Amino acid sequence: MKAIRFHGIDDLRVDHLPDPEPGPGEVLVAIEAAGMCATDTHILDGHYFAAAPVVLGHEFSGRITAVGDGVPASRIGELITCEPHEYCRSCLYCQIGQEHMCVDKKAYGVHLNGGMADLVVIPARLAYTIPDGISPIYGAMTEPIACSVHAFDRLNPDSGLPIAIHGCGPAGTILIGLAKLRGLSPIIGIDPRAERRELALRAGADVVLDPNDLSFTDRLMELTGGYGVTYQIDAAGSPRVIETAIRVAARKGTVLFFGVAAPEATATIHPQEVYAKELTLLGTAINPFTHRRAVALLDRLPLPQLHTATFGLDQAAEAFQAQRDGAADKIFIIPEGSSLHSTHNAAEATK
Ligand SMILES: [Zn+2]
């Protein structure tokens, strides 16, 4: 099989590897689509640890083509997506039901071979069925949706109150969709890039703002009756966003840290503001057992609003360059054997 492998910093290769075979409890999956995300370029840049060499791709969908011992043969042919984490099951967190905090977790596409390949082997219990009628392209977005579902579990917002989503890329789009389903109002999309603000509006934001506008804070206050924003999500992973969010937060407001900031990034906060406004600063990480719920939301979210671009496995370099250039909202790798291969010609942008 062909696979896009990380061999070290700035060393990405398209390798020919022996076809993997499913062991007991495992399934062999023929990849339909593998999504790229910022993590993949962070790995290549050396800003996010990955075990080299490893097949990249932690967001993927595919069809089960073979099963190992103990897995019912009836699963062959199923369109699935993967919860891309293995937990050690013996550390403190694993033993108290907080597996995603596992001190020894391994992720497919980071420590274990992932989905940017013709084939991948994963445990059957991590393979979640995608319902009929859902495109495998959207199925491949289950992982970021599962992260967003967990984020809203953490935020646990009351309906009818304002929310601001800082950063309106693919994650922001999903978060806006979830905010809508939760009945938050108004939904405010914030992004310095005009095309991202347009995406936020298409995704269902009630109003969009440019944080660099001089009137930014005044507009936020106006939109919230002068009280500030009750719920805010940093989907950009930016220290500046955190600083802004604390400043414009309503009393009793919550700021959720969703985007992945650089490890060395620091933010300046005023403790008195957190104290006096009784703010809640919340972290959220990955997607503990939220894939099943994420799959159920695939056709309820504004995913068709994303401009996508697709590349073949041989075009790994072009695909990663397109990700860096922001050439599309979401980039997918489509192997030649995928049912999408004919409809999504390589490097064709669906604008
Ligand atoms: Zn990702």
Ligand SMILES: [Zn+2]
């Ligand atoms: Zn553990």
